[in-house]
Amino acid sequence: MEYNKLSTRQKKILDFIESFLRDNGFPPTIREIGEAVNIASTSVVNYNLNKLVERGFLERAPEVSRGLRLINQEDHQPKEMGVAIADMTHLFQVPLVGKIAASAPVPLPGEDFGYYYDSDDMIDVPQAMIGPSHRDELFALRVTGDSMIDAMVGDGDIVILKRQNVAKNGDMVAVWLPERGETTLKKYYLEGKRVRLQPANPMMDPIYVNADQVSVQGRVLAILRTLH
Amino acid sequence: MEYNKLSTRQKKILDFIESFLRDNGFPPTIREIGEAVNIASTSVVNYNLNKLVERGFLERAPEVSRGLRLINQEDHQPKEMGVAIADMTHLFQVPLVGKIAASAPVPLPGEDFGYYYDSDDMIDVPQAMIGPSHRDELFALRVTGDSMIDAMVGDGDIVILKRQNVAKNGDMVAVWLPERGETTLKKYYLEGKRVRLQPANPMMDPIYVNADQVSVQGRVLAILRTLH
DNA sequence: CTTGACATCGAACATGAGTTCGGTTTATAA
DNA sequence: TTATAAACCGAACTCATGTTCGATGTCAAG
Structure with missing residues (x-):
């Protein structure tokens, strides 16, 4: 599955998670992602996170705060x-x-x-x-x-x-x-x-x-x- | 501040956070730490986490789930x-x-x-x-x-x-x-x-x-x- | 023995944060 | 145009999780 098949939003999300993780040492919440990428509804973030899981860029721990883990795909955007x-x-x-x-x-x-x-x-x-x-x-x-x-x-x-x-x-x-x-x-x-x-x-x-x-x-x- | 000046419990906590982080990609909750280290009360975990902060081994983000960050004590590169x-x-x-x-x-x-x-x-x-x-x-x-x-x-x-x-x-x-x-x-x-x-x-x-x-x-x- | 600092416990509390769902918008194809 | 699915929205809901506090236990100094 290719990085390029992701929507702009999904790329932004992925990028933000990566950057947030580097800055803080723990993943962002759904709401923090929403703010950073200008998404009004938590459900939309959730929706896109699941899309990213489907496509193999992410893993999620259900019912766990900040339960995100980036999958070591290729360096998608050096x-x-x-x-x-x-x-x-x-x-x-x-x-x-x-x-x-x-x-x-x-x-x-x-x-x-x-x-x-x-x-x-x-x-x-x-x-x-x-x-x-x-x-x-x-x-x-x-x-x-x-x-x-x-x-x-x-x-x-x-x-x-x-x-x-x-x-x-x-x-x-x-x-x-x-x-x-x-x-x-x-x-x-x-x-x-x-x-x-x-x-x-x-x-x-x-x-x-x-x-x-x-x-x-x-x-x-x-x-x-x-x-x- | 020396690693050796920490109590056994605090060392265990630190070790567990590190290992949990490696396994999951995000930090543990207070309750997860408590289970792992056999501490009955969340407040005791909280207490010891603050001690670790005082002593420079940890940073916490207040009111943030899993808001823990390990400080790399021995990280002065040559x-x-x-x-x-x-x-x-x-x-x-x-x-x-x-x-x-x-x-x-x-x-x-x-x-x-x-x-x-x-x-x-x-x-x-x-x-x-x-x-x-x-x-x-x-x-x-x-x-x-x-x-x-x-x-x-x-x-x-x-x-x-x-x-x-x-x-x-x-x-x-x-x-x-x-x-x-x-x-x-x-x-x-x-x-x-x-x-x-x-x-x-x-x-x-x-x-x-x-x-x-x-x-x-x-x-x-x-x-x-x-x-x- | 008393005092006080330190560590622990249990329970209640407040809010952080994931989940769900009905409804609306947008894109695409027929 | 209409139909259909994907994407989005807002709000409510529920559980996860950090915080607080009074009470208890431990131990060493006075």
Whole structure:
């Protein structure tokens, strides 16, 4: 049975399972597959998974969460050399999903997150820089403007973020302050009912905001600056 | 953390996960682990799994079925291999040769440069960040102190430099100012017989130094900041 | 003996995630 | 066009599976 006899969707599914497996060490759920390949109904994913089983590309364990196993068919779509080796060397490719500025909310990755991004919009990040993080939750933003200088972050810098809505004290986070209509990068300290937002630059003073007026968009894992 | 510091049960669990993974292609559930290792309660398995996470043998995805990932404890490849693969990919390994502070001259890599560095002291840099540079001329420094905040560079940041003694206008360079006994990171502009050193932070004012009182140590290619 | 940290147990709970099914859309052929 | 099958949808259903918590047992330090 040939890889080419599969529908586009089935190829995407197979491809996604492979990539997910490499990233996470365990297979995706039906719903995760659906999101990645833009299938609305779990039953359709199920349907196509069974098709893939029929055609010998997959095995399933019934009634088992994530009970998928790829069959060692031929290398059906040789990954690009660079990508394959990059995986071996712990190089992450993080999607650059937009720009971050003080005057606008933080753009977050869309629902199709984590899979179909142009290689043009991928940022290379050594795993050593970000630790054992789930790469699916990572995204990158390009800073525009000089409004984040108090975080020692300048125009053109790349911020690597992990998507999360909560923060621990001391975390550097990207927050949206609805009452100010402002995005900022600060260190986060919950103090009673208010939050102290401390600039990374030790010479700057903190600001204080009511906890319910602080919307954490993500935790900053790294900042990259390239000079021309 | 040593494998030997684990309890018998924890070793059994680890072994079982590994074997289950090999047999099935996906990780076991808590209950499957419990059966295999003769643990009556799921909470005990859960407890021990968390212990394994604490000790760095495992990663867990919260609220995810079979969300286990083994950490490969003994996986430091021999250096030759690492370098060889890095060569083929777009990942540079740059030696971290010392610290940079305002109060001391820039440490430069010695003559044995490039071959005899402990892998602990190598910084991974994606080639995309630094362009087509001669890797043998690259080195990295860790910033200590807050004296370079006007360059938007803070304590703990990593600066990637290319060794060179001349600069073109607009280059960000590490310079030694003998008459001040000071190291600094600035943008370089030669203006007649003097040099304008412009902080990266646009809110700061430049300083002016006679050209013969500016000793360029290297050009800054990139700055890396890791949080947490 | 008492205390407290650590490991265990059992049971209840909440939700993650596979399965099923009636109905609708799309493609293909007659 | 009509007919038929394959592909898709949405929702409900049910079980699989992670999480939590109070109670119990063990052991070494004080």
